[in-house]
Amino acid sequence: MSSSAEQGTKSLLDRIGTKRMLHAYVVGVAFLEGGVLAAALGDGRVAFIGSENANAPRFVSVHDGVCLSLAVDLGGERVLTGGDDGRLVSTDTAGETTAISAIDGRWVEPIAVSMASGLRAAGFGKTVCLFARDGSAVGTFVHPNTVGGLAFDPKGRRLATAHYGGASLWWAKAGGQQPKRLAWSGSHLSLTLSPDGKDIVTAMQENELHGWRVSDGADMRMSGYPAKVRSMSWLPKGRFLATSGAEPVVCWPFHGKGGPMGKAPLDLGWGVDGVVTVVAAHPRHDVVAAGYEDGATILVQIDRPHPVLVKQPGEGAVTALAWSADGQHLALGTESGFIGRVRLSDWRAPT
Amino acid sequence: MNQIPVTVLTGYLGAGKTTLLNRILTEQHGKKYAVVVNEFGEIGIDNDLVVNADEEVFEMNNGCICCTVRGDLIRILGGLMKRQGSFDGILIETTGLADPAPVAQTFFVDEDVRRRTWLDSIVTVVDARHVVQRLEDSHEALEQIAFADVILLNKTDLVSADELAQVERRIRSINATAIIHRTQRCEVDLAAVLGRRAFDLDRILAIEPNFLSEDDHEHDDAVKSVCLRTDRPLDGARLTGWLQRMLAERGQDLLRTKGILSIAGQDKQFVVQAVHMLMEGNFTKPWDPNENRESRLVFIGRNIDGTELRQQFDACIA
Ligand SMILES: [Zn+2]
Ligand SMILES: [Zn+2]
Numbered sequence: 001m002s003s004s005a006e007q008g009t010k011s012l013l014d015r016i017g018t019k020r021m022l023h024a025y026v027v028g029v030a031f032l033e034g035g036v037l038a039a040a041l042g043d044g045r046v047a048f049i050g051s052e053n054a055n056a057p058r059f060v061s062v063h064d065g066v067c068l069s070l071a072v073d074l075g076g077e078r079v080l081t082g083g084d085d086g087r088l089v090s091t092d093t094a095g096e097t098t099a100i101s102a103i104d105g106r107w108v109e110p111i112a113v114s115m116a117s118g119l120r121a122a123g124f125g126k127t128v129c130l131f132a133r134d135g136s137a138v139g140t141f142v143h144p145n146t147v148g149g150l151a152f153d154p155k156g157r158r159l160a161t162a163h164y165g166g167a168s169l170w171w172a173k174a175g176g177q178q179p180k181r182l183a184w185s186g187s188h189l190s191l192t193l194s195p196d197g198k199d200i201v202t203a204m205q206e207n208e209l210h211g212w213r214v215s216d217g218a219d220m221r222m223s224g225y226p227a228k229v230r231s232m233s234w235l236p237k238g239r240f241l242a243t244s245g246a247e248p249v250v251c252w253p254f255h256g257k258g259g260p261m262g263k264a265p266l267d268l269g270w271g272v273d274g275v276v277t278v279v280a281a282h283p284r285h286d287v288v289a290a291g292y293e294d295g296a297t298i299l300v301q302i303d304r305p306h307p308v309l310v311k312q313p314g315e316g317a318v319t320a321l322a323w324s325a326d327g328q329h330l331a332l333g334t335e336s337g338f339i340g341r342v343r344l345s346d347w348r349a350p351t
Numbered sequence: 352m353n354q355i356p357v358t359v360l361t362g363y364l365g366a367g368k369t370t371l372l373n374r375i376l377t378e379q380h381g382k383k384y385a386v387v388v389n390e391f392g393e394i395g396i397d398n399d400l401v402v403n404a405d406e407e408v409f410e411m412n413n414g415c416i417c418c419t420v421r422g423d424l425i426r427i428l429g430g431l432m433k434r435q436g437s438f439d440g441i442l443i444e445t446t447g448l449a450d451p452a453p454v455a456q457t458f459f460v461d462e463d464v465r466r467r468t469w470l471d472s473i474v475t476v477v478d479a480r481h482v483v484q485r486l487e488d489s490h491e492a493l494e495q496i497a498f499a500d501v502i503l504l505n506k507t508d509l510v511s512a513d514e515l516a517q518v519e520r521r522i523r524s525i526n527a528t529a530i531i532h533r534t535q536r537c538e539v540d541l542a543a544v545l546g547r548r549a550f551d552l553d554r555i556l557a558i559e560p561n562f563l564s565e566d567d568h569e570h571d572d573a574v575k576s577v578c579l580r581t582d583r584p585l586d587g588a589r590l591t592g593w594l595q596r597m598l599a600e601r602g603q604d605l606l607r608t609k610g611i612l613s614i615a616g617q618d619k620q621f622v623v624q625a626v627h628m629l630m631e632g633n634f635t636k637p638w639d640p641n642e643n644r645e646s647r648l649v650f651i652g653r654n655i656d657g658t659e660l661r662q663q664f665d666a667c668i669a
Contacts, residue, residue: 024435025432025433025434025435027433042433042434042435043434064399065399065434066430066431066433066434068430068433084402084430105403106403107402107426107427107430109426109430125405126405145407145422146405146407146422146423146426148426164407164409164422185410185412186409186411186412187409187420187422204412205409205411205412205420205422205425205461206411206412227462228462228463335435336435
């Protein structure tokens with residue numbers, strides 16, 4: 001191979017990034033206040049990686065088993081993780097852990113945090129519990145089936161949950177309520193709410209998305225995926241919903257009348273082979289980071305279908321992607337335990 | 352990422368399933384298993400890889416009542432796969448009242464499950480004393496035998512030799528292809544139960560199909576096996592067309608279909624397996640040039656007519 005060809009395909013990670021191998025499935029990554037990167041791992045540990053590459057990560061054993069989920073906890077300086085040991089735990093970068101809840105024999109998989117209302121939600125099988133800032137349980141919502149995904153609305157006043165047969169919409173602080181049921185037959189595996197709180201979208205067992213307009217419950221079907229959609233991410237202002245599960249990055253238009261209905265999605269990232277496993281939209285710009293089943297990772301812009309290579313293939317499927325709140329740092333993790341981190345502040349997309 | 356073998360353990364209440372599970376978990380066999388159980392506490396030992404299942408059976412979106420999967424299992428297997436290298440296999444225990452079809456169909460339907468695991472075998476534990484009665488009053492007991500790759504005919508010390516032969520004949524009339532082990536207290540070499548690759552169907556070639564006696568009495572919901580074979584090569588297009596039509600039209604009655612087939616013009620064996628209407632067919636290993644290329648196809652199901660199936664099968668001969 002010629003050196004110019006190598007130059008041409010050199011990834012951002014090779015040029016301006018840092019890499020680590022943690023040797024455990026990366027379940028999730030997230031940036032905390034102060035630039036510390038947190039990674040939840042398949043061996044039950046959480047790794048905190050400082051912005052200085054020379055420092056070794058701090059590993060904290062959090063779950064007796066697998067970390068199943070990761071979110072930035074209230075205040076932005078801790079992580080909240082759910083595990084297959086039935087525990088919901090808040091951990092700080094010094095390694096101090098606080099168990100918020102533990103239900104023996106249950107898996108804690110879907111979790112969500114609302115900075116706006118100071119609430120955390122976690123699914124323990126069919127039951128979703130809400131916890132206040134001090135850790136006290138302030139709500140319990142029981143469903144007919146296991147809850148696969150959940151999300152707060154922008155103000156953190158309502159909570160949407162996905163399960164077999166559809167989605168449910170609850171008021172976060174009301175007792176004894178009946179939820180608003182959004183019915184659609186089939187198994188709904190995960191859920192996202194648009195940034196304006198007006199649309200709910202679930203990913204289904206049947207390789208498709210289902211959406212509801214919250215105001216009138218109108219249905220939206222988004223199908224045609226060759227694989228399950230495991231990851232969904234809203235572009236700024238909720239104009240597009242970027243999704244995994246296909247070869248290009250599929251972005252459904254939610255701006256304009258009728259949302260995505262009757263419109264074709266944007267396909268981004270042509271020229272990259274394999275199925276997209278994770279997507280993460282930039283917090284400010286119309287840019288999507290996408291990870292693939294072969295470990296490749298790209299950045300792609302809405303109006304420029306040709307991608308920029310962030311990571312070469314290898315190290316197993318990409319399982320986690322996250323932007324820092326200011327959009328200057330991107331982190332990724334793979335199923336074999338690779339962690340990559342790129343600082344994009346000096347980088348400009350080629351025009 | 353390596354594929355992990357999965358063994359499904361079924362059996363009516365009291366047949367001895369828990370005894371077998373405890374044996375697998377406590378005996379030294381150099382392998383570590385993750386166990387998916389339906390009741391915590393039933394197994395007596397502490398194993399950090401025991402997972403509680405909810406048996407959530409979900410209908411698929413095609414509107415067909417037989418097309419069901421275990422939603423909880425898809426989730427559990429996904430979670431277990433994040434514990435890389437910490438176990439060698441997965442055991443799934445189902446409740447005594449469970450129909451095995453949703454479990455088996457999960458391995459056909461879900462792409463993530465298929466990518467990470469393979470269904471090694473369905474093992475059914477049967478109580479020699481009570482199974483005949485169970486078959487009369489329990490739909491599920493019947494399905495558990497019909498679905499089995501391996502059957503432990505347990506508690507044989509509690510019946511006479513005549514009774515045992517009768518029980519075994521009844522089991523055989525339902526499921527012609529399962530391997531039957533006669534046991535007491537589930538005492539069987541675990542190698543006969545685990546790591547069988549039973550779903551690979553190789554051993555169909557070894558089945559003696561003449562055991563079905565004509566005078567077997569028919570039950571209202573009779574489940575039986577029909578074994579078809581031929582030495583003449585089959586027409587690939589006609590065969591798959593027929594199988595697809597059969598499974599689409601009769602899939603609810605057909606519990607399991609398995610076959611190793613010789614297709615005209617092909618050097619490799621065509622291996623077919625189906626659970627209800629979900630079918631998988633692949634060309635696998637080459638036929639041994641020195642062996643007789645005999646095609647064998649077995650249907651296990653309700654309301655199936657051996658004569659009619661034989662005619663349709665023969666019509667696929669090239
Ligand atoms: Zn069906
Ligand atoms: Zn009967």
